[in-house]
Amino acid sequence: MSYFVDALAGATSLITQFDPETYQIVSTSLFISIIATLIAASLAVPAGIVTALNHFWGKGILQHLLNTLMAMPTVVIGLLLYGMLSRYGPLGHWDLLYTRTAVIIAETILIFPIIMNLTIAAVNAADSRLVPTLRSLGARGWQIAWHTAIEMRFAIIAAVIAGFGRAIGEIGAAMMLGGNIEGFTRTMTTAIALETSKGEFETGLALGMLLLLVTFILTFSLSWLQRSRS
Amino acid sequence: MTFAYQLQHIQVHAGSQCILDLPKLDIPAGKLIALLGDNGAGKSTLLNLLALTTQPSQGEFTLAAQPFTPTTSKQMQRQLGYVAQQPYLFHGSVENNIQLALKLQGSPREHNAALVQSALEQVGLTQLANQSAASLSGGERKRAAIARAIAHQPKILLLDEPFSHLDTTSRKQLTQIIQHYASQPEHTVIFSTHDHLQALSLTDDVIYLNQGKLAPAPRLNLFHGSQQQHVFDTGKLKIEIPQGPQKTNYIAIDPKQIVISKQALHSSMRNHFLGRLILIAEENNVIHLTVDCGENFHVLISPQSLESLDLSVGKELWLSFKSNAVQCF
Numbered sequence: 001m002s003y004f005v006d007a008l009a010g011a012t013s014l015i016t017q018f019d020p021e022t023y024q025i026v027s028t029s030l031f032i033s034i035i036a037t038l039i040a041a042s043l044a045v046p047a048g049i050v051t052a053l054n055h056f057w058g059k060g061i062l063q064h065l066l067n068t069l070m071a072m073p074t075v076v077i078g079l080l081l082y083g084m085l086s087r088y089g090p091l092g093h094w095d096l097l098y099t100r101t102a103v104i105i106a107e108t109i110l111i112f113p114i115i116m117n118l119t120i121a122a123v124n125a126a127d128s129r130l131v132p133t134l135r136s137l138g139a140r141g142w143q144i145a146w147h148t149a150i151e152m153r154f155a156i157i158a159a160v161i162a163g164f165g166r167a168i169g170e171i172g173a174a175m176m177l178g179g180n181i182e183g184f185t186r187t188m189t190t191a192i193a194l195e196t197s198k199g200e201f202e203t204g205l206a207l208g209m210l211l212l213l214v215t216f217i218l219t220f221s222l223s224w225l226q227r228s229r230s
Numbered sequence: 231m232t233f234a235y236q237l238q239h240i241q242v243h244a245g246s247q248c249i250l251d252l253p254k255l256d257i258p259a260g261k262l263i264a265l266l267g268d269n270g271a272g273k274s275t276l277l278n279l280l281a282l283t284t285q286p287s288q289g290e291f292t293l294a295a296q297p298f299t300p301t302t303s304k305q306m307q308r309q310l311g312y313v314a315q316q317p318y319l320f321h322g323s324v325e326n327n328i329q330l331a332l333k334l335q336g337s338p339r340e341h342n343a344a345l346v347q348s349a350l351e352q353v354g355l356t357q358l359a360n361q362s363a364a365s366l367s368g369g370e371r372k373r374a375a376i377a378r379a380i381a382h383q384p385k386i387l388l389l390d391e392p393f394s395h396l397d398t399t400s401r402k403q404l405t406q407i408i409q410h411y412a413s414q415p416e417h418t419v420i421f422s423t424h425d426h427l428q429a430l431s432l433t434d435d436v437i438y439l440n441q442g443k444l445a446p447a448p449r450l451n452l453f454h455g456s457q458q459q460h461v462f463d464t465g466k467l468k469i470e471i472p473q474g475p476q477k478t479n480y481i482a483i484d485p486k487q488i489v490i491s492k493q494a495l496h497s498s499m500r501n502h503f504l505g506r507l508i509l510i511a512e513e514n515n516v517i518h519l520t521v522d523c524g525e526n527f528h529v530l531i532s533p534q535s536l537e538s539l540d541l542s543v544g545k546e547l548w549l550s551f552k553s554n555a556v557q558c559f
Contacts (some may be wrong), residue, residue, distance in 0.1 A: 076355045129318035135283045136312040137378070140304050142520060147330070 003201075005086035010202030021182075022156075022203065026210050029187040031149055032100055033167040036107035040167075041160045044112045048119025048159075049145045050191045053131065063120065069113035074106075078173035081106050083176065098179035103187070111163035118159030154225045165218050169211070232548070233295070234259040234386050234418040235280060242275050242442075250275045250442045257420065257437070259294070259385075264429035265422040273422035274315065275392050276439065280420065281312035282402065294385065311379030314410050315391040316419040317371060324355055324374045326331055327363055328381045332450035335382040341416035347423025349381040354409055376407060387411055389421040393428060405432065405514040424549035426450045430485060431516035431530060446559060449461035451483035461555070470500040470553040478558035485528045487555035490519065491548045503527075507545050510536070516521035521547055 013024050015037055051059065083089050085097045096102045130151055134144050149156060171189035178185030188207045195204035242250035245475045250272045257263060257280075266271045278284035279291075282303050284427040291298050293306050320327050328346045337345060350356045353373040358366065366374060372392060380387060392408065393401050409432070412419040420535040423429050429436050430450070433543060460473045462481050489495065492500055505523030512518070517536045519529040525550055531539075541547070 127318055129314060129316065131312065132278075133318040133320075134284050134334070136281050136307075136310075136314070137331045138304060138307040140334070143334060147320075147334075 007201045007205050011206035014203065014206040015209065016206055017141065018134040019206070022206055022210070025186050025191045027099070028183075028185070029168055029189070029211075030073035030214075032103050032107060032172055032187060034163055036104045036111065036167050037160060039104070040112045040115055040163055042110045043084075044115035045119050045149070045156055045160070045164075046145070048116040048156075051116070054122045054147060063117070066117045070117055071091060072110075073172065074110055074170050075172035075176065077106055077110050078176035081109070081173065082176050082221055097177065098181060098185060100178070100185055102177040103174050103185055106177050107167040107170055110170060111166050114166055115159050115163040118162055119156055122159055123148055123156030125155065126152050130145045157225060158222055161218055161222055165215065169215060169229060171222075181210055231258045231522075233257060233292070234420075235291055235293055236295075237291040238289055240279070240286045242272075242279060242284065243287040248287075248397050248442065250279070250286075252276075252444060255437070255444060256503075257519050258408065258435070259418050259419070260416055260417060261435050262409070262433040263418070263420045263435045263437060264433050265420055265437050265439065266424070266426060266429045267445075267479065268424075270425055271424075271439040272440075272442035273424075273439055274390055275442070277312070277388050277420070279373055281310055281388050282307055283312070308382065309385050310388065311376075311382070311384040311386070312388045313372070313375045313379045313390065313392065315394060317375030318372060319366070319374060322363060324350070324363055324366070324377070325359045327374060327378050331378045332381050337382050345381050345383070348383075349377040352380060352410070353377040354403065355421070367400075369396050369403065369488055372396065372404060373407065376404075380411060385418060387419045389419070391423060392421050393423065393425075394559050401514070408432070408485060425513075427485070427518050427528060427530065430515040431518070434486070446557075450485050451488075453525060454479060455481070457558075462556070464525055464557070465479055469556060471556045471558055472553050474558060476558075480559050482557045482559075483527070483531045483551060484555055484557070487551050488527060488529045489550045490521070490531065490535075490539065491550065492546075494548050495550045497550065498552070500553045501551050501556075502548075503549045505547055505549055507541060507543055507547055510541065511541060519547075521549055524551060 014190050051062065081102065082097070084091045085094065085102055085154060086092055121199060131144060135149050141149060169189060171193060174187050175190050175193070178187065178190065180190040188211045192204045192207045192211070194206070235254050235255070237255040239253050239429070240250065240252040241248055245535050265273050265276060280287060282298070285300070292308055296306060298301065298306060317543060320330060326350055327348055329342060332342045332345055350359055353376050355370065355377055358370060363374060365372070383403040386559060389408065392404055394403065404493065408419055408421065411417055427450070453462070453464045453469070455462055457471070457478050460470055462469045462471045462478070469481065505521040505527065507519060508522050509520035510517065514532065517533055518533045519541070521527045531548065
């Protein structure tokens with residue numbers, strides 16, 4: 001028990017004394033996750049809205065595919081991208097393996113189906129009178145999509161936050177594609193795994209606490225948004 | 231005569247079922263028109279078609295003499311205001327809702343403040359302009375939706391069951407708003423209702439739908455019976471009817487063409503019946519009487535007539551009407 005208490009005290013000290021290495025890891029994690037979320041959201045939200053508002057052949061299959069991709073293990077995405085980006089892979093000449101860009105690409109791919117699927121669900125959950133009302137007021141095409149997004153903004157923001165939560169907590173792809181390089185691609189999750197394996201439980205615990213703090217801020221933001229909506 | 235709409239061979243299908251079938255329908259411009267029919271008669275479908283939110287499965291129609299095509303629908307929409315039976319209001323204030331409608335209609339931004347103010351004044355919601363739409367009562371929601379629909383000053387206002395689920399006060403307010411809008415030149419107002427008396431209390435121009443098709447007349451004071459020359463026998467009353475070439479088994483009498491009096495009238499009217507007043511009700515500032523003369527007759531009179539005749543339930547009354555007031559079918 002004292003081992004755990006000592007580790008907790010050490011972790012708290014690392015956080016409160018603004019240990020540069022710890023905060024470097026946190027900032028790397030946040031940078032990668034935020035960029036991946038912004039890219040994924042800018043593609044997945046419009047795609048989700050268009051998919052939800054239109055009927056087309058293969059829509060059911062697309063939604064099944066998205067559901068499958070939502071549950072896809074991150075190491076599988078890491079493995080596939082590793083094959084693509086490694087020196088002998090088809091995209092090896094891009095020289096992206098063990099870079100932040102590679103991790104961002106992996107996390108973008110990982111969270112795209114989550115954000116798109118949750119956006120589709122958000123638009124489907126909109127009041128059935130919304131689109132006919134917009135149409136009766138003269139809205140057409142992109143105006144209907146835009147104003148539907150505005151009306152459902154809280155649910156769509158929740159979808160984006162869920163994607164961010166998935167990105168920041170991801171380890172498999174980050175480890176395989178980022179290589180856990182100190183000061184460059186080392187994220188909170190890869191660092192926790194590394195420090196724990198090295199026996200540096202204090203550092204691992206400090207990063208774990210910070211990861212929990214980020215998660216807490218996310219869930220708090222979500223419930224705050226839901227309260228605002230109601 | 232100018233027409234707000236002219237419909238030709240219109241059909242609307244839901245799956246394989248034809249829910250609206252109108253070989254020809256001309257709707258005159260500049261009038262207050264009631265779209266009457268029972269639930270499921272196709273009123274909402276027709277209103278949605280007129281509001282350009284539903285497209286016909288086949289047929290064609292014009293709006294203000296302009297043929298409708300999907301490419302012209304956006305431009306034509308500017309001539310329309312549509313209020314659904316249970317209108318959806320966007321998040322934000324009443325004013326935000328009206329502003330958004332004006333934006334979608336492409337109204338120049340510099341005019342919007344004046345248009346918003348005018349719309350709010352017309353529906354009496356100036357005080358609630360900044361109130362959240364979600365906090366409005368049922369009647370206020372309807373008025374806010376009407377303000378949103380008329381803000382861009384459309385020539386045609388379409389209202390789907392505007393009086394449903396409203397209390398008496400809200401119905402009166404709404405009646406005044408509708409009548410005021412319809413009274414302005416070139417404005418056409420079309421509203422749907424399933425209540426015959428409500429329709430007739432607001433307007434004489436009624437389109438009657440039955441099972442998705444046009445039917446000849448609103449069937450109030452509808453009686454079944456047999457005809458012998460120019461007399462129709464309901465079994466309880468003998469009613470003089472206009473002489474026609476065909477035998478008829480049903481007749482209907484327009485409630486506005488029935489004259490009531492305390493004494494028997496000596497006039498050219500051929501039908502006179504003594505009855506007992508069993509119901510007095512008010513609808514849209516029109517008094518609705520039900521008189522039992524063996525058969526129950528519905529009669530519509532003005533509040534002034536009610537006051538001058540000093541009527542009360544249980545009193546005896548004479549009903550008189552011309553044989554020409556009787557529709558036979």
